[in-house]
Amino acid sequence: MNLMKNKKAGYVVTGQWAKKAYQEAKMYGEAVELASSADETFSYIPDCSDLPITDDMDYVYICENNTIYGTKFKTLPDTKGKVLVSDVSSCFLSEPVDVSKYGIIYGGVQKNVGPAGMVIVIIREDLISDEVLPGTPTMLKYKTQADNDSLYNTPPCYNIYICGKVFKWLKNMGGLEEMKKRNEEKAKILYDFLDESKMFKGTVRKEDRSLMNVPFVTGDADLDAKFVKEAKAAGLENLKGHRSVGGMRASIYNAMPKEGVIALVDFMKKFEAENA
Numbered sequence: 001m002n003l004m005k006n007k008k009a010g011y012v013v014t015g016q017w018a019k020k021a022y023q024e025a026k027m028y029g030e031a032v033e034l035a036s037s038a039d040e041t042f043s044y045i046p047d048c049s050d051l052p053i054t055d056d057m058d059y060v061y062i063c064e065n066n067t068i069y070g071t072k073f074k075t076l077p078d079t080k081g082k083v084l085v086s087d088v089s090s091c092f093l094s095e096p097v098d099v100s101k102y103g104i105i106y107g108g109v110q111k112n113v114g115p116a117g118m119v120i121v122i123i124r125e126d127l128i129s130d131e132v133l134p135g136t137p138t139m140l141k142y143k144t145q146a147d148n149d150s151l152y153n154t155p156p157c158y159n160i161y162i163c164g165k166v167f168k169w170l171k172n173m174g175g176l177e178e179m180k181k182r183n184e185e186k187a188k189i190l191y192d193f194l195d196e197s198k199m200f201k202g203t204v205r206k207e208d209r210s211l212m213n214v215p216f217v218t219g220d221a222d223l224d225a226k227f228v229k230e231a232k233a234a235g236l237e238n239l240k241g242h243r244s245v246g247g248m249r250a251s252i253y254n255a256m257p258k259e260g261v262i263a264l265v266d267f268m269k270k271f272e273a274e275n276a
């Protein structure tokens with residue numbers, strides 16, 4: 001609503017969140033699907049080097065890390081000069097980011113940063129404007145929030161307090177370079193095992209694999225269910241894949257220590273030996 005001046009925007013549809021954003025945008029203007037990976041259950045990131053972006057588009061939207069499907073944009077789309085808007089909810093602060101490449105970065109804090117109920121927006125200064133889609137509520141204008149130092153309404157103090165603690169934790173460990181190193185190390189343990197296992201398979205094209213969400217399957221729905229049940233009994237929680245894709249998904253966000261991933265892989269090896 002803040003950016004839709006020509007009432008036209010482009011969307012790269014790489015999963016459920018992107019699809020929801022695309023459908024929602026249609027209520028306010030013309031939303032154009034620039035590319036999609038729906039043809040292969042969103043298991044890859046489409047080629048975004050030459051998207052059909054037209055001059056009248058207000059922005060180009062991506063969902064940078066696809067939480068449910070486990071894909072991640074490793075290179076940003078060529079937006080042909082248009083403003084890039086990125087939902088980073090499930091990869092926020094997982095690695096360093098060049099903010100100058102984006103118009104807007106936004107994300108719910110609940111995956112990597114803090115308690116549910118808050119969104120962080122990083123917006124390019126020149127995009128903060130009074131010129132918004134007519135009918136945009138005052139409260140939803142970035143200008144209102146910016147002019148009031150994000151205190152136009154009473155903010156969620158507890159969430160901000162906890163996020164502050166997480167920022168300090170990140171700084172003390174060596175910042176996002178160090179966080180990235182740890183996340184890569186964690187993900188590698190799991191992906192390496194998936195690549196060598198005869199029972200478990202990753203579902204995502206290798207070059208598009210997420211550092212945060214790792215979906216995998218055995219290829220047999222009953223065996224998947226047995227795995228999830230036995231893993232839970234062994235203290236490994238939340239491994240069931242999203243209901244729309246089935247199988248398993250390990251979400252290894254910033255807060256998950258390396259020991260947690262090692263415990264998962266140990267359990268997978270044991271399960272594979274017992275059920276081969």
Ligand SMILES: *Cc1c(COP(=O)(O)O)cnc(C)c1O
Nearest residue numbers: 017063065067087088089090108
């Ligand atoms: C989790 C998530 C959201 C927001 O979902 P909630 O229902 O608020 O948890 C939006 N976009 C992405 C990419 C997400 O991962």
